[in-house]
Amino acid sequence: MQVVQSRKALKIHVALVFVLIVSLLLPALASTSEAAASNAPQPVYITSNSYVKLENADVMPSSKGRTASFTVTFYNGSNAPINLQDYWFRLSSVSGTKYIATLVESDKSKKSVPAKSSITLTYYSEVPSNVSLSDLVLRVVKFDFSVAGYERTLGKFNFSSSYNNAVKVNGYKSVKLNNTNINIRVNKATISKGTDNNIINLELAMRNTGNYETLLSNMGFFIQASNGSMYQMKTSTDSSQGLLLRPQILEKIKLTITLPKAVSTNGQKLIVSQSLGEAAASVTLPVAKFNLSLSANNTSATTTEYEYVKDDYTYKVKVDSLQRYTWMGQDNLITKLTITNKSSKSAPVPAITGSFYLGDNAEIQTKKVPLDSQLSIASNGSVTAYYSATVPTTTNLAELKVKLFEKEGETNRELAALRTTAVSTPKSIALGDTNNLNDLGVKLGVKVTNVKLLQGSANNLLAIYVDATNNQDFATATTKLLGYIETATGSKYNTTLIKSDTVIGPSKKEQVILTAEVPKNADLKGAALVLGVGYNDEGITKANETPAKGFINATSYALPEADQTTNDFSKIKIGAYTVNIDNIITYLNDVKADIDLNGQVSRDFAYEAFSSKKFTVVIEDESINSVMVQVPIELEGTTGQYVWKLGNNYNNIVQDLSSKSISQTIQLNVYEEINGYKTKLVSRTIRWSPYLNWANPDVK
Structure with a gap:
């Protein structure tokens, strides 16, 4: 009895030792827990210290139906090699239908498993399209000539319906x-x-x-x-x-x-x-x-960003701004997209386009504003693209979004629908300050210098004089600046630009004039000039005759009060010129007016282009609206009747007044005129006298 108990104890000890040995071996061979299949079949032992472990099993659709595949690892824990030709795998359905398990070509050269090592083999088989993995059984057999059929089954791999060999998320x-x-x-x-x-x-x-x-x-x-x-x-x-x-x-x-x-x-x-x-x-x-x-990935129109992957590059596309400006009776919508290269190397500019939509399906005809094309984007660098559309001024933008498309040949594939930002408010520039533009390939300093209100028969003309300084390091024509006058009560009046096509040198200026027709009773106190960079289908506009579709990146400029009429003839500003009329004698000889004009002209050579070059000296009786003498003077001109050059100038003007009503108390006025509208720069009440110099402020 004691001998039997001792033998039982010995067997138990041997079994425990065996279990310990196996437990030490298995961790070194098993796949990581990250990749382990759930409900995976247990290894099949072919000897006490060698086994076959299932690494992977799957069934994939194929042109012939479905392909079942099995990857197994033979582990040899013995001290002698294992001859793989003694082992094989038999595949069948649970109901007994047999299928041929074929060893992949690259594994056919593996004939044995060296001692204390492992070898991985992959088998596959074509199975009917209605067969799933849980319908299959993979048996491990050993050739044994001592048994019927010469095959002895060592074990098998069954696959439950819950078998899952997919790696979990983040594994x-x-x-x-x-x-x-x-x-x-x-x-x-x-x-x-x-x-x-x-x-x-x-x-x-x-x-x-x-x-x-x-x-x-x-x-x-x-x-x-x-x-x-x-x-x-x-x-x-x-x-x-x-x-x-x-x-x-x-x-x-x-x-x-x-x-x-x-x-x-x-x-x-x-x-x-x-x-x-x-x-x-x-x-x-x-x-x-x-x-x-x-x-x-930011596609539900609740975000303004989208990550775009193309080839070996990753980009971030962001809706940076939404602009809305009234122009020619309608509203222009402009969105700015910034495309950033998030890759670690330079990347080509992606073929992405944008389009406005109201809701999901109401597309607004949208065009890209052509800018200087950039071929690549440096790592962590960016490029910008502007897209514009026109809508009625009453359009509600609550459901506005920007859809992104990728161009593939002749078709556009939708990538994302992004939420637009709130309509941006133009930044404000205080009186006397310069706004330095540095975007869209434009480098321009913009400063409002003065305002003149010119009188017309039905309306008035508000003229805003602007210094445009070329901040490029090369000569170029200045960009067309467009916009509107906005009064304190919200009324808007489109502006017309007066500029030249002259090429302006670096750090030099052009004086441009923005004009707007306004009602005679318009309240312009607190009005501002909303001014942006003009564009059309060819890009940013510069040439004077090139029509524009609208403007981008507008800024609101505070306006000074309109210039007032003075009685000082010594500092008359006409464009880049300063005119000092130092002698004005008006003599009436019977019915002939005899007028002497002396003056000096100087010019600010920081201006390389300007349009104001004329003024008119007028003798009139404003009480009866009668003009007696009118002397148009052109500065540095070549064709005018009266031309003043830089430096000293003199004219003696004799005009016959026999056909006109001659008044004795008269006004001597200096006017500047733009498009039929005129403004009075200087005015004095005078009388005819061969002795009095009306340019002298001491003369009464």
Whole structure:
């Protein structure tokens, strides 16, 4: 009895030792917990210290129905090699239908397993399209001539319906490819939801854990929908020549696919595959499967940003601003998109376009404002693009969005619908301050210098004089500046630009004039000039005769009060000129007016272009609206009747007044005229006298 108990105790001790040995061996061989399949079959022991472990099992759709594949690892824990020709695998359905399990070509040269090592083998079989993994049984057999049929079953792998070999989200899997262990994980998974399609972008990380580089050929990447359908993804780089994985370096591969919205995004998986064999004999087998958690990529029109992946580059597209300006009876909408290269190297400018929509389907005709084309974007650098559209002034923009499209050949593929920002308020420039423009290829200093109110028969003309300074380091024509006058009560009056086409040197100025017709009773106190850079279908406008469609990046300039009429003839400002009339004698000889005019003209040479070059000296009786003498003077002109040059000038004007009503108390006025409107610069009440110099303020 004691002997029997001792023998039982001995057996128990031996069993415990065996269990301990196995427990020590298994952790070194099992895949990481990140990659472990749920409800995976247990290893099949072929000897007391050697076993066959199932690494991966899957069924994929194929042109012949479905392809079942099985990757197994033979571990040899003994001190002698294992002859693999003694072992084989038999595949059948649960009901007994047999299928042929074929060893992949690259594994056929593996004949034995050295002692204390392992070898991985992959088998595949074509099965009917209605067969799933849970319908199959994979048996491990050993050739044994002592049994009937010469095959002895050592164990089998059954697959429950809950078997899942997909790597969980944020996990990784180590696979053996080209006899090299490769760690694979999904770094990022995003979805962009468009109106008709969804765009899925993935970033796959692969690390070669070996010591030598390996070239992976014929790799494939598929999205598997919850119903089992497979959709091949595009890779960021050309993988037709294989993927080269350098030792210990984390290589990132960007994948993308556009799927109809009818394809459910729930339960989608990424399948990494490899095609083995040549041409018609090739077979595509899964390497790894990953569960996906797709995060929305800013496409629900609730955000202003979108991440765009193209080839080996990642971009961020952002709606930076929305501008709305009244122009020619309608409102112009302008959005500014900033495209930033988030890659670690220079990237080409992506073929992305934008379009305004009200809601999901009401497209507003939108055009890109052509700017100087940039060929590439530096790492972390940006480019800007402007898109414009025209809408009625009553349009409600509550549902306005900007849809992004990728141009593919002749078609545009929707990428995202982005929320627009609130309509931007033009920044304000105080009286006397300069606004330095530095965008859209424009470098221009803009400063309002003075305002004149010119009188007309039905309306008045408000003329705003602006210094435009060329801040480029080369000579160029200044940009057309367009906009409107906005009164304190919100009334708007479009402006017309008066400028030259003269090329302006660096740091030099052009005086431009913005004019607006306003009602005679318009209250202009507190009015501002809203002024932006003109554009049309060719880009930013410069030439004077080039019509503009609108303006961009407007600024609100505070306006000084309009210049008042003075009685000082010594500092008359006409364009870039200062005119000092120092002698005015008006003599009436019977019915002839005899007038002497003396004056000096100086010029500010910081101005290389300006349009104001004329003024008119008038003798009139304002009480009866009678003009007796009118002397138009052109500054530095070549064709005028009276031309004053720089320096001293003198004219003696004799005019016959016999056909006019001659008054004795008269006004001596100096006018400037623009487009038929005129403003009185200087005025004095005088009388006819051969002795009095009315330019002298002391003369009464």
